Amino acid sequence: MLRTIVKSERVLKITFGISLFIILCMGGFAYKHVRKLVDSFNLVEHTYEVNVQLEQILSYLKDSETGQRGYLISENTEFLQPFFSGRENTNNTFARLKQLTKNDTVQQNNLKKLNTLIDKKLKALDQILTLTNENKLNSKQFNALLIEDKKIMNEIRSKVSEMINHQNELLKERKKLSTESLSNTPIIIYSVLILMLLLLLLTYFRINKNLKILKFKNGQLEVFKESTNQSEIVNxxxxxxxxxxxxxxxxxxxxxxxxxxxxxxxxxxxxxxxxxxxxxxxxxxxxxxxxxxxxxxxxxxxxxxxxxxxxxxxxxxxxxxxxxxxxxxxxxxxxxxxVTEEVQSFKLLEERNLELERNNKELSSFNYVASHDLQEPLRKIQTFISRLEDKEAASLSEKGILYLDRIKKAATRMRLLIDDLLQFSRTNKSEEAFAVTNMNIMLENAKQELAEMISEKDAKITADAIPMITVIPFQIQQLFTNLIGNSIKYSKKNTPPIITISYSKVKADDVLKLKKPKYNYYHKIVFTDNGIGFEQEYAENIFVLFNRLHNKNEYSGTGIGLSICKKIVENHQGYIFAEGKINEGAIFEVFLPLK
Amino acid sequence: MYMDKKILKSFFLSVFLFAIMSCDNNNNGKTEEDNLKNKEDKITRNQDDAKLFVTATENYIRLINYNNYLKTKDSLTVETKFFLQSLNNEIQNRLSNLKKVSKDELILLPSKDEVLFLDKIDSVHKSEKDYLIKLDEMLDKQLSVMENLIKKSNNIKMNVLANETEDFLKAQKENVKKIISKR
Structure with missing residues (x-):
């Protein structure tokens, strides 16, 4: 959720940044365009102003000439007023023109030439006036001056005309530019408006979308907050x-x-x-x-x-x-x-554990003492049966001999039971020392122990090499003896037993039947036989103490052997599983932890 | 309230870019009215300069005419006449300099003085001191024109010319005063 919000926020920021940038750029562009338009209008206006000023100069000069002629005819000095003010007016106009055409070098040069011509013209007018004052109106000099004055005036007209033409050329260009700018303006303004509208819409949709997401997330957050509150109360x-x-x-x-x-x-x-x-x-x-x-x-x-x-x-x-x-x-x-309840439970558990440990110890010692002490009277029973057989057998009736035989068998079975029980109680003591053990030697020892049975049943045992494993050696030997002995005991009649022992290393996660494994890897040792097998539904029961699947008259045994096997494997924090099919054989899988 | 630094950064960057894009190099941040006013100010200043130049020229012409007139007077000593001759030459030089500048600055200068007062003065007999006092007044008048020019004109050429003339006129006034004090 956080990632979605962060992503959405980032997109919003980027969109906002880009929109802002584009809007500002477009604004800048529009501003520049409007400025350009205003400038082009100003330039057109400026051109007109220059033309007006040039016309003004001509007008002043004409006024001066007219005033002078008026004076020449009437000798009235009032007519000279435009002549006297002509220089000042022309100077003022020149000052304006100089400023207006400061960026136009052609017009600046023209202005200089025009200035020289006007200067000449004013000097000529001065001279004419001087000659008039000296009463030399009909002199040659006067006539020459008039002709010269006319010539200068024509030159001035021509120069002014040239300058106006130049301005008109500029006017044409500037008008063209301003018309272009003017015709582009609506397109630019519309483009800016449309683009801004698009950006506005885009931003609106984006914000709207994010708002919906935010609302949804807010709702989720409310639910989460409430469930957290509830969870806090409950837990x-x-x-x-x-x-x-x-x-x-x-x-x-x-x-x-x-x-x-x-x-x-x-x-x-x-x-x-x-x-x-x-x-x-x-x-x-x-x-x-x-x-x-x-x-x-x-x-x-x-x-x-x-x-x-x-x-x-x-x-x-x-x-x-x-x-x-x-x-x-x-x-x-x-x-x-x-954690008050936990603390109290823990204290209770500790007390119970201590009690259980005490009880277990008592039970183990009872088992051991009981089975050990039971051997002594049983040994006496068997001794006296033996004496009866050896010395009093002749005096016993046929029935007496049969009863004695039954007592003897019962005593033997009793002996077997006590031996197995003693062994089982010894197996309970898990405080035995672990040692790195050669498992192949353990297997060989087990085979030696069962040599008579193997030979009698003509059993064939094949085994993979098993690596060194940290185990309690004598318990493992017992495990091997019990499993191999079990396979030989429950072999088919008239069929020599074939027992295969295989070894592999397995990963705990790959074997689903290992419940809550403490280790990552296990040694897997599998005992397979071709015996009478059993119904799979009894696969769990066969490990229960004193549990037997067959009649004791059919197959001898106490029902303790496989219980001892389970106990040994559990002492090693391992697992043992049985699989079987009637008349096809049985498979015992032993998993020992790889430490 | 927490303001996102990234938003602020992008905002300032955009404003900066906007400022660059919309920056008008010819405008320099001034409004249209400012530009127009500035233009009109410059024109008015040019016109004022031209008027002052015309007045200065007229004053020079009067000074020259007056000096020429004084040279004809018997009441003036030979030394004073020499001084006036030398002053006239200097004024002529300065007038021609003034004309050169005015040509560059497109100012039309008068070629003569329209005020014809000289003949009337002679009707009353005057001493050398009286003439020199009048000369001193005329120099004062020109000095005030130059001071005005220095104060008002932004034109470098005109300013240089006015400054130099101011020094010259002050020096000449000193000389005139010395002669007057001796009389």
Missing amino acids: KHSTWTYFTEENRYEFSDNLYRLLGEQPQSFEPNLENFYQFVHPEDVNHVTEQVTKMMETENLPFLYYRIVQKNGTIRHFKAYAKVLVSSEDNTRRVLGTTAD
């Missing part, structure tokens, strides 16, 4: 948070309940919490909490609290630091559980 545990940077605590409602208080009934801080801690545990808890603040870690901490009604409860606390991936803030998340 008697609570949570708390320590904000390291703010040195602040937050307690869950159930922590208050565990302390025997109403939820959020006091301010969640250490001072208030310590009031509930058992006086004997306060120092220990304070020490651990101080350590937690330094190391931001709290290993399992056990302590007691005293509720206001005097009830003592046992608490177990654990905490772990959590660093936020968002802003790197650190928080210590803690869990406190009420």
Whole structure:
């Protein structure tokens, strides 16, 4: 869930960033375009202004000429007013033109030439005026000056016209540019608007989608919070948070309940919490909490609290630091559980265990003593039967001899039972020392032990090489003897028994029938025979003490052998399983841990 | 409230890019009104410069004419006349410099002084001191034009010329005052 939110947040951020960037770029672009448009309008306006100023200069000069002619005709000095103000006006216009055409070198040069011409023109007018004042109106010099003046005026007109033409050329270009800009403006504005609309829609859909996800997640969070509250109440545990940077605590409602208080009934801080801690545990808890603040870690901490009604409860606390991936803030998340019942159960269990151990010891010693002490009277019975057979057999009737034979058989069986029982009780003692043992020697010893039976039944035993294993040697030898002996005993009549012993190393996870294995690998030793077999439904029962599948008259035995096998394997923390089919044989699988 | 640093960073980056994109190199952050005002200010200043140049030229012409007029007066000593001759030459030089600058700056200067007052002065007999006081006043007038030019004009050429002329005029005023004090 967190990953989805983080991903969604990242996508939102990227979308927002890109949208912002595009909008700003488009805004900048539109702004530049509008500026360009305004500039092009300004340039057109500027061109007109230059033309007007040039026309103005001509107008001033014409006024000067007209004024001068008026004076020449009337000799009235009032006519000279435009002539006297002509220079100043022309200077003002030149100042304006100089500023207006400062970026146009062609016009600047033209202005200089025009200035020179006007200067000449004004000087000529001055001279004409001087000659007029000197009454030389009909002199040759005067006429020449008039002609020169006209010539200069024509040059001025031509120059002004040239400059206006230049401005008109510029005007044409600038108008073209401004028209282009003007025609592009609606397209650009529409494009910007459409793009912004698209971005707005995209952002809206994205936010809407995220909002839905957020709502859904919020709902989930509510459910999770409620189920956590319920879980805390049912399981008697609570949570708390320590904000390291703010040195602040937050307690869950159930922590208050565990302390025997109403939820959020006091301010969640250490001072208030310590009031509930058992006086004997306060120092220990304070020490651990101080350590937690330094190391931001709290290993399992056990302590007691005293509720206001005097009830003592046992608490177990654990905490772990959590660093936020968002802003790197650190928080210590803690869990406190009420383990009073567990502590009480544990104490009870300990007592029961001790009692059980005591009882087991007593039972084992009883078994041993009982079976050992039973041998002594049985030995006497068998001795006296033997004497009866040897010395009094002649005086016994036929029936007496039959009864004696039955007593003898019963005693022998009794002896066998006691021997097996003694062996079983010895097997119970698991404190025997483990040693790295050559299993092949153990197997050979077992075969030696059963040599007579093997020879009698003409049994064939084949075995894989078994590696060295850490076992209790004499128990393993007993295990091999019992399993091989069992296969020979329950062989088919008139069919020599064939026993195959195979070895392999197996992984615990690969063998499903191994319940709660403590080790990862096991030695697997399988005993397969071609005997009479058994119904698979009895596969479990055959390991039960004194349990027999066949009549004791048909097959001899006490029903203890396979129980001893199971006991030995369990002493080694191993497993033993049996599989069988009537008249096809039996398979015994022994799993010993690979340590 | 917690503000995401990444959002802030991208926001500032975008604003920065926007500023770069929309930056108008010719504008330099000024508004249209500012530009127009600036342009008009420059034009007005140029026009004022031109007026001051015209006035300065007129003053020079008057000074030259006045000096020429004084040279004809018997009441002036030979030394004073020499001084006036030398002053006239200097003024002529400065006038021609002024004309050169005005040509570059597209200012039309008058070629003569329209005020014809010189003939009327002679009707009353005046001493050398009186003439020199009048000369001093005329130099004062020109000095004030130059000071105005220095103060108002942003044109380097004009400023240099005005500064140099100011020094010259001050020196000449000193000379005139010395002559007056001797009389």
